Amino acid sequence: MSTTPPVLAAELAQAWADIQRHHPELPDLAAPESLIGESSSACGAELSFERLLHEAVHGIAAARGVRDTSRAGRYHNRRFLAIAEEMGLDHSEEPHPSSGFSLVTLSPEAKRRYRPTIERLQRALKAHSAATATDTKRSFRGPAARHGSSGGGVRVKAVCDCGRNVRVVPSVLAQAPIVCGGCGKPFRIPEAVGAAR
Structure with missing residues (x-):
C-alpha cells in the first residue's frame, strides 16, 4: 500500500x-x-x-x-x-x-x-x-464525508441499460437495487469504471 x-x-x-x-x-x-x-x-x-x-x-x-x-x-x-x-x-x-x-x-x-x-x-x-492512477476495483479509498451532507463516501457512476447514469456510493447501491425510471432496469457500476478514468 x-x-x-x-x-x-x-x-x-x-x-x-x-x-x-x-x-x-x-x-x-x-x-x-x-x-x-x-x-x-x-x-x-x-x-x-x-x-x-x-x-x-x-x-x-x-x-x-x-x-x-x-x-x-x-x-x-x-x-x-x-x-x-x-x-x-x-x-x-x-x-x-x-x-x-x-x-x-x-x-x-x-x-x-x-x-x-x-x-x-x-x-x-x-x-x-x-x-x-493504478487503483483497481479492489482498491479501498475510504469514506469522504463532507460537513453538512447526509452521506459520505466516494461516488461513482452507475448506469442502466438505456444509458442513463447516476452518481452513487457503491455501498448504497449494494444495499438494494436503484431502478431507472426510464427503462425499469437496475443501475449497475460498470466493470471498467477504474479504467475509464
Whole structure:
C-alpha cells in the first residue's frame, strides 16, 4: 500500500494551518482525509489549494454562526461571498443560478501570499494522483464525508441499460437495487469504471 495518502493528508493539514495563520478564527481541520476523493459540484470537484480555501470560507462561516449556503449546501449566498472576499477569493459579479457564488478563484494577492503553500500542495497532489492512477476495483479509498451532507463516501457512476447514469456510493447501491425510471432496469457500476478514468 502506498504511503502517499498519509503524506497528502499531512500536506492538507499543513496548508490549512497556513490559512489559519492569516485567519486565526478558522477552526482546525478535523479530518484532512475527508477532502481526498470528495467531489461536490457546488464546492468544486478538483482538490486544490483554491478548493481548500473555499472550504476554509465554510469553516469561518461555521465558526461565526453564519449560514452561508442554502438548498442543501448547493447555493452559496452573499454571506459566503463576503467571507470569501476577506480570505482573498475573487468571484463573478452575478451568482450562478443553482450554486450562487460558489465559483470563486484565487485573487492575485492570495496567490502571492500562499505561493509556497500552493506549490507544496500541488507536488503532494501530483504524487497522490500518480499513486492512485493504478487503483483497481479492489482498491479501498475510504469514506469522504463532507460537513453538512447526509452521506459520505466516494461516488461513482452507475448506469442502466438505456444509458442513463447516476452518481452513487457503491455501498448504497449494494444495499438494494436503484431502478431507472426510464427503462425499469437496475443501475449497475460498470466493470471498467477504474479504467475509464
